[in-house]
Amino acid sequence: MPQYTTFQPKPYRPRMSAYWYLDQWHYLRYALRESSSFFVAYFAVIMLIQIAALKAGPTHYAHFQMLMRCPVIIILNALALAFILLHAVTWFLLVPRVALRQILNKPSPDAIASVPNFMVWFGATVIVALFILGVF
Amino acid sequence: MSSAKRSNEPIVWFLFGVGGFFAAYFLPIHIALYGLAFPLGLVRDPGYDQTFALLEHPLTRIYIAVLLTFCFFHAAHRMRLTLSDILNMRHLNTILAFVCYGGAIVGTICAIWMLAVVH
Amino acid sequence: MADTIILEVERFHPERDTEPSYESFEVPLRADWMVLDALNHIKDQLDGTLAFRWSCRMGICGSCGMMINGVPKLTCETLLMNFAPGPVRVGPLDHFPVIKDLVVEMDDFMAKLQKVRPWIIRKDDETPAREFIQTPAQLEAFHQFSLCINCTLCYAACPVSGLDPNFIGPAAIALAHRYNLDSRDQGLEERLDIVSQHEGIWDCTVVGECSTVCPKGVDPSLAIQQYKLTATKEWFKSFIVPRGKN
Numbered sequence: 001m002p003q004y005t006t007f008q009p010k011p012y013r014p015r016m017s018a019y020w021y022l023d024q025w026h027y028l029r030y031a032l033r034e035s036s037s038f039f040v041a042y043f044a045v046i047m048l049i050q051i052a053a054l055k056a057g058p059t060h061y062a063h064f065q066m067l068m069r070c071p072v073i074i075i076l077n078a079l080a081l082a083f084i085l086l087h088a089v090t091w092f093l094l095v096p097r098v099a100l101r102q103i104l105n106k107p108s109p110d111a112i113a114s115v116p117n118f119m120v121w122f123g124a125t126v127i128v129a130l131f132i133l134g135v136f
Numbered sequence: 137m138s139s140a141k142r143s144n145e146p147i148v149w150f151l152f153g154v155g156g157f158f159a160a161y162f163l164p165i166h167i168a169l170y171g172l173a174f175p176l177g178l179v180r181d182p183g184y185d186q187t188f189a190l191l192e193h194p195l196t197r198i199y200i201a202v203l204l205t206f207c208f209f210h211a212a213h214r215m216r217l218t219l220s221d222i223l224n225m226r227h228l229n230t231i232l233a234f235v236c237y238g239g240a241i242v243g244t245i246c247a248i249w250m251l252a253v254v255h
Numbered sequence: 256m257a258d259t260i261i262l263e264v265e266r267f268h269p270e271r272d273t274e275p276s277y278e279s280f281e282v283p284l285r286a287d288w289m290v291l292d293a294l295n296h297i298k299d300q301l302d303g304t305l306a307f308r309w310s311c312r313m314g315i316c317g318s319c320g321m322m323i324n325g326v327p328k329l330t331c332e333t334l335l336m337n338f339a340p341g342p343v344r345v346g347p348l349d350h351f352p353v354i355k356d357l358v359v360e361m362d363d364f365m366a367k368l369q370k371v372r373p374w375i376i377r378k379d380d381e382t383p384a385r386e387f388i389q390t391p392a393q394l395e396a397f398h399q400f401s402l403c404i405n406c407t408l409c410y411a412a413c414p415v416s417g418l419d420p421n422f423i424g425p426a427a428i429a430l431a432h433r434y435n436l437d438s439r440d441q442g443l444e445e446r447l448d449i450v451s452q453h454e455g456i457w458d459c460t461v462v463g464e465c466s467t468v469c470p471k472g473v474d475p476s477l478a479i480q481q482y483k484l485t486a487t488k489e490w491f492k493s494f495i496v497p498r499g500k501n
Binding site: 018021031034035036037038040041043044045046047048050051052054055058061062065068069073074077078080081084085087088091092095120121124125128129131132133134 | 153156157159160161162163164165166167168169170171172174175176179181182184186187188190191196200204207208210211212213214215217218222224239243246247250251254
């Protein structure tokens with residue numbers, strides 16, 4: 001059947017697949033990176049529960065600790081850690097160089113922006129761990 | 137000359153951006169310890185008294201409130217975009233925005249309320 | 256090593272097809288051939304009706320962009336041997352309407368380029384007395400973003416371009432950014448009105464594929480994120496410092 005309009009043939013307009021992110025590994029990598037946001041929300045809620053349990057007293061906090069030991073929760077937490085590490089690494093590789101370019105107003109090696117952030121991350125991790133473990 | 141009003145997206149993007157840094161710097165260690173190391177017995181749990189004493193300190197409460205607020209808004213923005221582009225819900229954009237940012241606001245209010253007074 | 260390779264080329268005949276289909280061609284596998292050479296072999300020797308765009312054959316005109324095994328590339332810069340033993344799938348650029356075979360309609364893209372006012376904007380209308388002086392540092396600020404050859408590989412790579420046809424896209428935003436960074440230009444405010452819209456920079460979700468596929472190293476993703484920073488700064492400023500009338 002001819003695809004002619006009055007003056008010219010009609011172009012073919014392909015429709016984007018609903019599963020476009022499965023077509024290329026780079027797209028799937030992007031989808032995984034973005035889905036880390038669900039785990040950020042998940043653990044933020046866990047932290048809210050933890051604070052509520054702490055405020056309610058030792059018995060309630062013991063229940064919270066039991067909840068954290070449930071196999072399902074352990075698996076979710078492990079996934080959460082994996083995805084949030086993915087977020088952190090991709091974030092430090094992508095975002096700081098934008099600020100660096102904005103400030104320096106010329107091209108420069110990405111590492112100048114990324115490496116200090118990784119160092120801050122390491123420092124923050126150590127300091128927070130020391131507080132949580134009761135060293136301070 | 138375009139007289140179209142500029143988008144107000146900058147405010148949510150800004151919260152998303154700052155939240156991204158907070159989530160990246162601080163969340164991993166919290167998950168690693170409270171979510172895995174303590175429950176699995178890999179590291180000795182400091183226990184209720186020590187943890188409560190830590191929470192009671194005003195600086196801790198400010199840190200947690202700020203961390204949670206920015207994490208909620210970071211997650212909300214990214215979840216909205218994920219649902220819109222990856223899970224093909226672009227046509228529900230307004231509902232998604234309402235649910236995601238609304239959820240972040242609820243989470244923030246919960247966090248600040250709970251942390252305002254601890255004794 | 257075999258001395259031929261199969262190319263599976265997407266065909267679309269607008270006068271009789273409603274959908275594209277693939278047609279296989281066996282072409283010589285020469286060590287110094289690009290995919291463009293293989294396509295020209297098909298047109299010269301096998302099927303003269305195959306339609307595709309090309310011009311400079313050296314990666315500067317931006318005409319020969321096509322999807323090669325699902326990745327947008329310039330066919331004049333893509334070595335055929337890299338796909339041995341094959342087959343190689345060649346298709347028209349994603350996210351564009353297909354006129355015929357490998358030729359896509361670029362009208363939308365041209366309109367988007369124009370929309371961002373890609374020229375030096377001055378606040379006054381006077382003809383300058385002499386040329387604008389620019390230091391090497393001032394040139395370096397925007398030089399990278401001026402290298403765009405309008406090949407639209409970035410539009411084919413960007414999923415948002417496919418999901419939202421109104422998204423003005425990586426090349427147009429990078430071009431607008433090039434002028435914003437140019438010390439001779441005074442059009443930042445004017446372009447922000449156009450670009451700081453939902454179908455402007457805010458549609459971008461930092462997939463980053465545009466920068467990955469760019470053959471000239473323009474890094475449009477960096478341009479877009481920088482633009483978001485600028486737009487956010489101006490947004491906050493607009494509450495503290497009221498904007499005067501244009």
